[in-house]
Amino acid sequence: MPEAPSGLERDGTARGARDRPPAMSDVAKLAGVSHQTVSRVLNDHPNVKPATRQRVQEAIAELGYRRNEAARALVTRRTGAIGVITExxxxxxxxxxxxxVENAARSQGTYVSVATVTRWEVATVQATLEHFLDQGVDGVVVIASHDEAVRAVKDYSRRVPVVxxxxxxxxxxxxxxxxxxxxxxxxxxxxxxxxxxxxxxxxxxxxxxxxxxxxxxxxxxxxxxxxxxxxxxxxxxxxxxxxxxxxxxxxxxxxxxxxxxxxxxxxxxxxxxxxxxxxxxxxxxxxxxxxxxxxxxxxxxxxxxxxxxxxxxxxxxxxxxxxxxxxxxxxxxxxxxxxxxxxxxxxxxxxxxx
Known part of the structure; x- marks a missing residue:
């Protein structure tokens, strides 16, 4: 078999691309689809043919591609992560x-960051909410059936989405x-x-x-x-x-x-x-x-x-x-x-x- 042209791997991917993490464009090239199609597969869009979806997923697996969540957050203003406060x-x-909650989040590709509180005191709960705000989570789930928890969370629903x-x-x-x-x-x-x-x-x-x-x-x-x-x-x-x-x-x-x-x-x-x-x-x-x-x-x-x-x-x-x-x-x-x-x-x- 002839050698690949200088500067290219056998699959036609530039060697320089192998010196950096694989990008969405690399996935598109290997799968023979558009950048937009790769994006649709990553976001589980329904309007993708099964064969095309499988080809893209195989390319993702072969290249070891991982979505750049930081870049995605800059565009969507979302991190794909939620905070969870529980007792x-x-x-x-x-x-x-x-x-x-963790199982449901995982099934839709949402990351969960968990914080526990020993007592449902207003200061403790609000400090935990501030911690999640600093992390830039998209929202916070508060697991609590306690009166104190309700009082502690009420004022924060205007600053971050709360369930x-x-x-x-x-x-x-x-x-x-x-x-x-x-x-x-x-x-x-x-x-x-x-x-x-x-x-x-x-x-x-x-x-x-x-x-x-x-x-x-x-x-x-x-x-x-x-x-x-x-x-x-x-x-x-x-x-x-x-x-x-x-x-x-x-x-x-x-x-x-x-x-x-x-x-x-x-x-x-x-x-x-x-x-x-x-x-x-x-x-x-x-x-x-x-x-x-x-x-x-x-x-x-x-x-x-x-x-x-x-x-x-x-x-x-x-x-x-x-x-x-x-x-x-x-x-x-x-x-x-x-x-x-x-x-x-x-x-x-x-x-x-x-």
Whole structure:
């Protein structure tokens, strides 16, 4: 085979081009398409023939081309990155929400920078928002169902596009995405009512959490709509230890007040503690007391007995969050979006005792 002409590689690419990172023009030349076609492939434009798209993608892979995000940002005034603020907490809901947002962002080629806060204090949250502003992110997602978080973020929605995940609605032009906690609680209580339960107690989460209050309202309204008697919720703090303590308290007053036939807990960890307390006392679940949780945490199907619970649609939550972020960046009017949940029936719930 004859040698390539001086100054050219065998594929016709100038040697000088190999001394620098490959450019979009190199991809276009190798694929035999226009610069505009390469741009359309990179931006996932629908009007590209499959064969052409494949040829461009093969050229990108062969050359090792990477888009120059800094140059792109100068043209579009966007970086393709968003900031995410979440709580420094092992709680399942915030963790699953973060994973859902990251997965949805990755699927559309958006980069995520994560910052955690130990407490939802105004100064801490606003310092984190300033950090993201310095990074030039296109917008910020705040994962929080806490009153303090809402207060801390409100003033910043005019400086950077913000989406809050947790509140069902926030005044001040902030886009929101939330699991429909109220309806989810209604599913749990409705399931117990259908099983014949008429004495359904609620172990609540901390009242400073929007999720806890929404689940409590869902429990209460479901009882009222069914014409059943209501009682004050038993306050918990999201932990299994709290559920265990409340279970012990219920057991300790059996001489003066019978155990309820069913308990709906504000999350699965509270249910876990409750099941522990009942097991220690020899109280069979669900024969004596049915227990229903919320969240469907990893492993809840292996609780003893396997836990009936409510599973939020985490995938939809992430997708709707990114949709709202795009809307916020484009300057569309703020909107609140609710995502559904479904009941997962397992062995911890059964017919009411007679």
């Amino acid at each position: 420094d907490s092992p709680l399942y809901g915030p963790t699953m929400t973060l994973i859902a 809050m995940v947790g509140p069902s609605q926030v005044s001040g032009g902030i886009h929101t995405v939330a699991v429909d906690q109220y309806s989810g609680a209604g599913l749990a209580v409705g399931h117990l009512i259908d099983l014949g339960h008429r004495d359904i107690v609620h172990v609540s989460g901390p009242r400073v959490w929007l999720d806890a209050r929404a689940r409590e309202r869902g429990w209460l309204d479901a009882l009222l709509q069914a014409g059943l008697a209501t009682s004050d919720p038993l306050p918990g703090d999201w932990t299994a230890s709290s559920g265990f303590r409340i279970g012990r308290e219920l057991l300790g007053r059996r001489d003066v007040q019978p155990l309820p036939t069913a308990v709906f807990t504000a999350n699965d960890q509270l249910a876990l503690g409750l099941l522990h307390a009942f097991a220690d006392a020899g109280v069979p679940v669900p024969q004596e007391v049915s227990v229903v949780g919320y969240d469907d945490v990893e492993g809840s199907e292996h609780f003893f007995p396997p836990l009936t619970t409510v599973r939020p649609d985490w995938t939809a939550l992430g997708a709707r969050c990114l949709e709202r972020m795009t809307a916020a960046i484009e300057g569309e009017p703020a909107e609140g979006v609710l995502v559904g949940a479904r009941l997962v029936a397992r062995a911890s719930s059964g017919p009411a005792r007679t």
